[in-house]
Amino acid sequence: xxxxxxxxxxxxxxxxxxxxxxxxxxxxxxxxxxxxxxxxxxxxxxxxxxxxxxxxxxxxxxxxxxxxxxxxxxxxxxxxxxxxxxxxxxxxxxxxxxxxxxxxxxxxxxxxxxxxxxxxxxxxxxxxxxxxxxxxxxxxxxxxxxxxxxxxxxxxxxxxxxxxxxxxxxxxxxxxxxxxxxxxxxxxxxxxxxxxxxxxxxxxxxxxxxxxxxxxxxxxxxxxxxxxxxxxxxxxxxxxxxxxxxxxxx
Amino acid sequence: xxxxxxxxxxxxxxxxxxxxxxxxxxxxxxxxxxxxxxxxxxxxxxxxxxxxxxxxxxxxxxxxxxxxxxxxxxxxxxxx
Numbered sequence: 220x221x222x223x224x225x226x227x228x229x230x231x232x233x234x235x236x237x238x239x240x241x242x243x244x245x246x247x248x249x250x251x252x253x254x255x256x257x258x259x260x261x262x263x264x265x266x267x268x269x270x271x272x273x274x275x276x277x278x279x280x281x282x283x284x285x286x287x288x289x290x291x292x293x294x295x296x297x298x299x300x301x302x303x304x305x306x307x308x309x310x311x312x313x314x315x316x317x318x319x320x321x322x323x324x325x326x327x328x329x330x331x332x333x334x335x336x337x338x339x340x341x342x343x344x345x346x347x348x349x350x351x352x353x354x355x356x357x358x359x360x361x362x363x364x365x366x367x368x369x370x371x372x373x374x375x376x377x378x379x380x381x382x383x384x385x386x387x388x389x390x391x392x393x394x395x396x397x398x399x400x401x402x403x404x405x406x407x408x409x410x411x412x413x414x415x416x417x418x419x420x421x422x423x424x425x426x427x428x429x430x431x432x433x434x435x436x437x438x439x440x441x442x443x444x445x446x447x448x449x450x451x452x453x454x455x456x457x458x459x460x461x462x463x464x465x466x467x468x469x
Numbered sequence: 470x471x472x473x474x475x476x477x478x479x480x481x482x483x484x485x486x487x488x489x490x491x492x493x494x495x496x497x498x499x500x501x502x503x504x505x506x507x508x509x510x511x512x513x514x515x516x517x518x519x520x521x522x523x524x525x526x527x528x529x530x531x532x533x534x535x536x537x538x539x540x541x542x543x544x545x546x547x548x549x
Contacts, residue, residue, distance in 0.1 A: 220478070220479050220481055222481045222483060222484065222510070242540075243540065244540065245483075245512065245540035245541035396484060399483075399484040400484075403483070403484050403485065403486055404486050404487060405486075406486050407486040407487075407488055407489060408486075409486075411484060411485050411486060411489065412482075412485045412486065412489030412490065412492055412493035412496075413489075413493065413496070415480060415481065415482065415484065415485055415493055416480065416493045416494075416496045416497045416500075418478075419478045419479065419480040419497050419507055420478070420497060420500050421478075422478045423478070424478070427481070427484070429484065
């Protein structure tokens, strides 16, 4: 398993700043989120994409996934080409309803043609996982896989872990843990320890991305990533949340 | 498959709440077969854990540092 950082934890940072933060925290990769300060997305030209990919790999912190803004972006041919260029899968976020079967299979064909992989994000409901796994198995090889969005705030995850891992099987390629990092201590009794042990015993070798559970913890994440006072991601004057903190302390 | 043929799985405890770390580690160790191992990943040198292993499983575990800081410690813990 590779512990990686989601750019949701530092949305305004450039790629170089994110790589520095990962190195500082011993994190082994990056989950990019669409629209953040890293500037990488489906519209970026292939030469720049290749530069970014190689720079990240050169630092030993590869880009392990790109989380699209929505299904429309994730299913697009441009996103499929982005996946191939980054050599990393694109995550289609959950939009609350079932993805239409026809659109999903069309996206799978697009990804297969481009040489990319689309990850279908799911929660902790085994029925949802089973339905998406069925789609994965109907798609061309390596075009689709699964990504689990784990939210400990929604309840104890240890109960769901066994069935989710069983149903997802080897299709599970990516896990997104909401509330890791500086929030970890607050998740006592939510089954994170049992989940991690289970992942180890099953030999899970995919990524586990740390993301904030809510933007309210922005300052805590900034401090955890070593951004105190700013090391390049804007300034205190440009960051209202830090200005508010300064005032509260004086 | 013997441990020499198989890459041990990693247990990264940096995301686990402090009071749940040792139970998760011992749960993982308990599930190993003799000759199997896992790699513990932590953000500090787990010296107290090693003492606890020595007390709970004297002469029945292996402890090999693969990486020793300054940000990440990786220890290969095997069952004899």
